[in-house]
Amino acid sequence: VASLETKPDPTVVTARDLKIGGGHVGVIAGPCSVESEEQILTVARQVKAAGAAGLRGGAFKPRTSPYAFQGLKEEGLKLLAMAREETGLAVVTEVMTPHHVDLVAEYTDVLQIGARNMQNYHLLQAVGESRKPVLLKRGASATMDEFLLAAEYILDQGNTQVALCERGIRTFETHTRFTLPLASVAYLHERTHLPVVIDPSHGTGIASLVPPMCTAAVAAGADGLIIEVHPDPHKALSDGAQSLTPEAFAGTMEQCRKVAVAL
Ligand code: PEP
Ligand code: MN
Secondary structure, three states: OOOOOOOOOOEEEEEEOOOEEEEOEEEEEEOOOOHHHHHHHHHHHHHHOOOEEEOOOOOOOOOOOOOOOOOOOOHHHEEEEHHHHHHHHEEEEEOHHHHHHHHHHHOOOOEEOOHHHOOOOHHHHHHHOOOOOOEEEEEOOOHHHHHHHHHHHHHHOOOEEEEEOOEEEEEOOOOOOOOOOHHHHHHHHHHEEEEEEEHHHHHOOHHHHHHHHHHHHHHHOOOEEEEEEEHHHHOOOOHHHHOEEEHHHHHHHHHHHHHOOOO
16 A cells, blocks of 8 residues: 555655655654753744744653653653643654553644554554554664664554654664665655655754755755753753754754755
């Protein structure tokens, strides 16, 4: 169902003013985790002013250590809804288990499936049954075929609003957190009508590398970007090292706009 033979025209994933695909480059920005009312409202205003159409923020966090901050859970969802109410941004947040799909769907515009859950088939079917758009992240060790078959699980339930997100893979290389294959954009565009979003924050793990990977992704034809932005990255409860300041995010948006109309 994801293949270009089935549907030659590009799928546009739409949530409020966020449009991903078919010539639209949808930008989703915000903190790794929702931490407080002040934090999420501040950053929502800042990313909106810089031109983002989507607000990201984790409420249920899949942390490597069980002792690390696990997210504000339902309270975090309520804060995201509050930020949406004020700014009009489309909210994108992760759902980690089929039991939470209805709860998360009440508060969000796009359901994010995290890399660690790309092959959680019951979860994929559950978000497929919901009619919310889905941002499906590539598993860190998943092949492209496995990635596309994971998308099929969602499409097979009748949900056509699926965006694929390349967020970096695990390789022998250790200088970056993951290795970010930008060739995924061009490759996936040859195989599927589904739009392709790049996550340079998790893809590199290093804030200074994020802006150039954003412009490169846009140049390669990416249909969207998802970028971690924190009002004070040093104080972030998760992923501070890869989070842009609001100022750096605004500069990145300007550079991306130049690339989009360059030559
Ligand atoms: C995230 O978006 O904060 C996240 C946990 O991403 P991933 O699932 O790609 O690791
Ligand atoms: Mn993160």
